[in-house]
Amino acid sequence: QVVESGGAVVQSGGSLKLSCVASGFTFDDFGMHWVRQSPGGTLEWVSFISWDGEGVYYADSVKGRFTVSRDNSKTSLFLQMNSLRAEDTALYFCVKDIKAQLVRAGYMDVWGRGTTVTVAS
Amino acid sequence: QSVLTQPPSVSGTPGQRVTISCSGSSSNVGSNNVNWYQQLPGTAPKVVIYNNNRRPSGVPDRLTGSKSGTTASLAISGLQSDDEATYSCAVWDDSLFAWVFGGGTKVTVL
Numbered sequence: 001q002v003v004e005s006g007g008a009v010v011q012s013g014g015s016l017k018l019s020c021v022a023s024g025f026t027f028d029d030f031g032m033h034w035v036r037q038s039p040g041g042t043l044e045w046v047s048f049i050s051w052d053g054e055g056v057y058y059a060d061s062v063k064g065r066f067t068v069s070r071d072n073s074k075t076s077l078f079l080q081m082n083s084l085r086a087e088d089t090a091l092y093f094c095v096k097d098i099k100a101q102l103v104r105a106g107y108m109d110v111w112g113r114g115t116t117v118t119v120a121s
Numbered sequence: 122q123s124v125l126t127q128p129p130s131v132s133g134t135p136g137q138r139v140t141i142s143c144s145g146s147s148s149n150v151g152s153n154n155v156n157w158y159q160q161l162p163g164t165a166p167k168v169v170i171y172n173n174n175r176r177p178s179g180v181p182d183r184l185t186g187s188k189s190g191t192t193a194s195l196a197i198s199g200l201q202s203d204d205e206a207t208y209s210c211a212v213w214d215d216s217l218f219a220w221v222f223g224g225g226t227k228v229t230v231l
Binding site: 033035041042043044045048057059060093104105106107108109111112113114 | 123153154156158164165166167168171172177207209211213215217218219220221222224225
């Protein structure tokens with residue numbers, strides 16, 4: 001399973017760091033995603049990090065503002081969010097991929113319950 | 122506006138068959154595997170179909186996935202009250218170099 005934390009209410013332009021702790025699988029065998037769900041309910045992929053942290057990828061909507069990282073020794077995933085905007089308000093999910101790298105054949109198979117980020121304008 | 126188009130809602134009576142469509146383009150549905158997620162109210166999404174038509178263990182065979190061209194479909198036969206949830210499709214997009222999701226379809230059992 002994966003368990004997210006760190007969500008909060010933050011002012012527009014502010015920063016926040018989300019964390020996710022994994023258990024029950026070999027963390028450093030798999031790539032990990034962050035996916036968010038807007039208040040309207042639509043899911044949006046945010047970021048992916050490969051098993052070794054060498055491959056990082058972002059949605060255009062967050063590129064340059066968010067940074068994904070991981071600490072395999074602590075089976076943890078992180079998302080540093082800077083220059084937050086109202087449109088970043090969402091429930092953020094930590095999600096495991098079935099593959100170690102970002103490949104077309106992968107998919108998301110284990111989801112956490114999410115942590116809520118609210119950006120106040 | 123989602124890259125993948127799904128109907129906002131579908132409904133049926135117990136025992137009926139309903140189908141949810143996921144319409145995309147040649148850069149996503151037309152060239153990559155489609156996955157389907159079920160989200161019960163207040164819970165995290167759960168994969169119910171992967172690689173277009175494969176079911177994870179524990180998912181009933183009443184749920185079937187298919188794909189033709191740039192449209193994927195999820196069919197639920199023998200509709201039950203437990204099936205009331207929102208279903209979203211997801212696929213890798215080669216042009217956007219990103220995972221994209223449909224807007225989600227709420228299934229209601231009348």
